[in-house]
Amino acid sequence: MEFLKQLGEVAFGTRLRLLTDRFIQDGAKIYQKQNIDFEPRWFTMFYLLSQRSPLTITEITAELGYTQPAVTQIANILVKKGLVKVIKDKTDTRKRLLALSPKGLDMISELKPVWQGFENAVKDLFTETGFDMMFIISKLENALDEKDMYHRISEKIKQEQFDKIEILGYKPEYKDLFRDLNYEWLNKYFTIENEDKVLLLNPEEEIIAKGGEVIFASHKNNIVGTAALLKYRDDEYELAKMAVTEKVQGRQIGKKLAEEIIRLAKEKNAKVLFLETNAKLTAAMKLYKKLGFILTENHNSKYARSTIKMELKLN
Amino acid sequence: MEFLKQLGEVAFGTRLRLLTDRFIQDGAKIYQKQNIDFEPRWFTMFYLLSQRSPLTITEITAELGYTQPAVTQIANILVKKGLVKVIKDKTDTRKRLLALSPKGLDMISELKPVWQGFENAVKDLFTETGFDMMFIISKLENALDEKDMYHRISEKIKQEQFDKIEILGYKPEYKDLFRDLNYEWLNKYFTIENEDKVLLLNPEEEIIAKGGEVIFASHKNNIVGTAALLKYRDDEYELAKMAVTEKVQGRQIGKKLAEEIIRLAKEKNAKVLFLETNAKLTAAMKLYKKLGFILTENHNSKYARSTIKMELKLN
DNA sequence: TTAATATATATAAGCACTTATATAAATATA
C-alpha cells in the first residue's frame, strides 16, 4: 500500500475502492457472527420498505442509486428469502408492489441492534479521525452532481494541451509549411486562387517585407498551424492565412494563433484588424466572434470565396 | 438518493461505493474519448512497472492492495495487449518477472497527459470542496488499520446488549427460575449436591430471610441469569449461585450480575466478599479476576466441586 | 536424500454490480 500512498491524487479512486471494500465486507461478517441471515447489500432496500411501503421496483430504484436490474435482483432474493412479499397492482398489472412480509417485519427487531452498532461504530470512527465525513461526502457528491469527473478531466486535458502549444515567429525553413498548411484547407473547402499563391509562395517578400508577420504553432515539436498579419494601411491590418492541420483541430490552436496575431497588431499600433472569411466555415466564425470580431457591411474582396468581412477595433 | 442521505451514517458504505463508481467509470470514458486503448484498473500496475521493474506478481500484489489472482488477471491482460513483457527468473523458475514492453514504454507519453489531467481535476475538486481528501483518506485507512470495522461494530453491539440487560430484585414468581438456571450449569459440568438443593429450592428462607439477596438479569423481557449474595458473617458475604443460560452467554450478563452483587454487599457494609468455584470454569475465573477477586489459601468447602476460593476486599 | 512444508502463480467459481436488450402492458397519437 506504500506505493499507492506515494501516488497521491491519481490513486484516489483506487484507494476509495479499497476503503469501500473494507466497509462492506466487514458488514457481512457481522451478520454472520450474529447468526442473522442477512447481507449488507439488502440493507438499503429492506430499510426503505420498513419505512415506506408498498413500493414498486421503479420507485425503489429512484431512491437507492442502484440500476433497475440491480433492484430487481435484490428484490428477487428478498422475496425468495421470504422477507418481502409481492402484491400485484390492480390498476396497472405491470407493477409489482413490494412490502415487508410478516417474517421480514419480525426480523427488524433482530436487525436493529446490528444497524445501531454499525451507526455507532461509524460515528465513533468519524469522531476519532476528527472529520465530519457525512458532510464531506455530501460536499463531494454535490460537486460531482454539478460537474462530473469526465468533464472535469476533459477540461484539464484541454487546458494542458492548450498550454503546451508554442507560438513561433517566422523562419525561412518554415516557408514551405506556411504554403502546405494553407493549401490543405483551401483544397478541402474551396480552390486555390491566384491571390493566395502570391502570398503563400512568397511570404518573405509579400508579407514580412511589407510590414506584416507570419507565425506558427508548434505542438510536440511539430508545426501544426500558421497565421499571417498583413499590413493594409498604417493603422489597419488584416488577419489572414490562418490554418491548422486537420488532425489536431479542436485543441484551441486557432485561438492561440489568433490571439498572438491580435497582440502583434496592437504592438504595431493598429487601430483596426479585419479579416475575410466564408459563412460555411462555422468553427472559424465562432472563434472570431468569441475574440470580439464583429461583422461589417459587405465589401469587395480580392477572393472569390470571401462572403463575410469582420473587424476588431483595437486601442 | 434523498433517502440515502436521510439515512446518515448507516448508509455511509453505500454512498462510498456510489462515489467510487463515479470516479472509476468516468476514468474509463476519458481514455475512450482520447482514443487510448487503456483502462483505469490497469493504471496502478502499469505505473508501478514504469517506476520500478522487473517485478514479480507477488511483489506487485504487495504494493497494490489487490489480491494475487487480481494481479495475475490484470498482468495477463497487459501482456496480451503487448504493454508488458515477461522474463523468466533464472534462479527461481516459478517466478515471472514483469516489465513494460517497448510498446508499453512508448505509451507512457500518451498516457501522461491523461494522468496529469486526472490529478489536476482531483486536486481542483478537493480545493473546491475545501477538504484535504488525501489526508482524510489516510486518516481513515490508519484508523481501520488499527481496528477494523468488524471489531468496531462487534464492540458497539456488545455494549448495546450490555446496556439493555436489566437487573431485577427477587420476586416469588422467579423462584423456579432461580432453581432451573442453576440446575442447567450444575448438570452440565458437575452434579447437583445436597447443599445446592437446600438453597435452590428455598431461596426465600435460606438466603433472603438470613440477610442475603437473590437477583435476576432480564434480557428482552426474559429472565436469562441469576446470582445470590449469601450472608456468612456480619461483615463477610458470599457470591454464589451465579448462572446465565447458555444461549445468551458471552454478552457480559455475568459481569452485570456480579457487579450488582458487589454493590449490594457494599450496601450491607460487608468487608469481604468471597466465592468458591472450580478451575475448569475458565470463563468465570477470568471474570472474577477482572472484577478484582484474588485467590486465597485452600479451604474446606461444603461442595465437592469447589477447588478454588477467591475473595474481594470491600471498604 | 527424502519427505514435509512453504512459496509463486494459475485456474475455477462466485458475487455484486453493470450495460444492453427483450417483453409486456399502458398511454398517447393519428
Added chain:
DNA sequence: TATATTTATATAAGTGCTTATATATATTAA
C-alpha cells in the same frame, strides 16, 4: 380505434473483483 410510443420489469451477458483451490517449484527438516 389501430398504431406508435412510453413505461415497468425481466433477462442475458459482461466486468472486475473476490475466495477457494490446484499445481509446480523451492526450501526446510528428518
